[in-house]
Amino acid sequence: MIKINNILECEKHLDCIDAVIFDLDDTLYSEKDYVKSGYSAIAEKFPQVSGMASKLWEAFEKKLPAIDTVLEREGILTDGAKKLALETYRFHNPVIKLYPGVRALLSGLKKNKKIGLITDGRPEGQRAKIRALEINDFFDCIIITDELGGVEFRKPCDKAFRIMQKELNVPFEKMAYIGDNLKKDFISPDKLDMRSIYFCNFEGLYN
Numbered sequence: 001m002i003k004i005n006n007i008l009e010c011e012k013h014l015d016c017i018d019a020v021i022f023d024l025d026d027t028l029y030s031e032k033d034y035v036k037s038g039y040s041a042i043a044e045k046f047p048q049v050s051g052m053a054s055k056l057w058e059a060f061e062k063k064l065p066a067i068d069t070v071l072e073r074e075g076i077l078t079d080g081a082k083k084l085a086l087e088t089y090r091f092h093n094p095v096i097k098l099y100p101g102v103r104a105l106l107s108g109l110k111k112n113k114k115i116g117l118i119t120d121g122r123p124e125g126q127r128a129k130i131r132a133l134e135i136n137d138f139f140d141c142i143i144i145t146d147e148l149g150g151v152e153f154r155k156p157c158d159k160a161f162r163i164m165q166k167e168l169n170v171p172f173e174k175m176a177y178i179g180d181n182l183k184k185d186f187i188s189p190d191k192l193d194m195r196s197i198y199f200c201n202f203e204g205l206y207n
Helices: 007-013 029-044 052-061 066-072 079-091 102-110 121-133 158-168 187-191
Strands: 002-004 017-022 114-119 139-146 175-179 197-201
Touching: 002 007, 007 102, 007 175, 007 197, 017 158, 029 052, 029 079, 052 066, 052 197, 066 079, 079 121, 102 114, 114 158, 121 139, 139 158, 158 175, 158 187, 175 187
Parallel strands: 002 197, 017 114, 017 175, 114 139, 175 197
Antiparallel strands: none
8 A cells, every 4th residue: 555645646656557546535625625515504594593604513523413413502403403404414515625736636647547436425415526626527437336226335345446447447456546544445445456545634534
């Protein structure tokens, strides 16, 4: 496994690689920004709560169930209010941006390599992120693992990687996977003899 401290460093480790597969969250953009964006969207639905977005983030940082915690503290925790908050978060149009230099990185790689994306998460949220980041056209193949049949296909399940290999028609040993989560991102790539590049993202949401 190769360790990098900046996503842009991956480029120098892609010799003899014909296909580069990226993770999404905290690899191409900051997931903290997505969470904060979702909390701001919720706050718009609850104008009666002063500082709603900040209160949600504070609860989240304390590892509390943010929505339940804040709604309960404000005395408005009902099934309806919770459903509204959850659906707002899951389906909002996120205000997020790529890490500096990532757009140029993807553009450069696309000139002579195939590029893929494998990401876990609810399809509606992941698709919204991809649209907001305007990166769909960079990728030859995008796989949101939940769309394969459920959460059981999330990493470290290898199904997405096997599908990606067939779609790109590149041998596993000529593929590299770049991600930020040591607990799940590299188990399948290592098993399949892909090159693993670990982005040690100190600013990552779950670092």
